[in-house]
Amino acid sequence: QVQLVESGGGLVQAGGSLRLSCAASGRTFSSYAMGWFRQAPGKVREFVAAISGSGDSSHYADFVKGRFTISRDNAKNTVSLQMNSLIPEDTAVYYCAVKYYSGTYSDARAYDHWGQGTQVTVSS
Numbered sequence: 381q382v383q384l385v386e387s388g389g390g391l392v393q394a395g396g397s398l399r400l401s402c403a404a405s406g407r408t409f410s411s412y413a414m415g416w417f418r419q420a421p422g423k424v425r426e427f428v429a430a431i432s433g434s435g436d437s438s439h440y441a442d443f444v445k446g447r448f449t450i451s452r453d454n455a456k457n458t459v460s461l462q463m464n465s466l467i468p469e470d471t472a473v474y475y476c477a478v479k480y481y482s483g484t485y486s487d488a489r490a491y492d493h494w495g496q497g498t499q500v501t502v503s504s
Contacts, residue, residue: 382406382493389498400461402476410454413479418472427486439485466502473497
């Protein structure tokens with residue numbers, strides 16, 4: 381059974397940093413792209429970042445470029461999101477997901493399994 385578990389969320393002041401982690405289990409994930417999405421109250425889920433199975437390519441939403449970095453450790457079946465220079469608009473529940481098949485990295489419909497999410501709150 382595939383399971384994705386996010387951790388690392390919390391409350392941080394604007395300008396601060398958080399590191400989110402996603403632990404994957406149930407299969408070997410090194411062949412599959414993984415992504416981070418977020419959903420703020422009253423808003424649709426939006427793409428944040430994605431990384432290829434090998435980790436040699438990554439993709440970012442424009443609003444996080446230069447502030448967030450996605451990485452993965454295939455030996456540990458984990459994917460991380462380092463978030464720096466956080467702003468109140470980054471407040472949301474952050475989800476990790478795995479994509480088994482082809483499809484646009486930024487399209488949530490392309491992802492097959494999702495974690496339960498971790499809350500990130502950035503205070504001004």
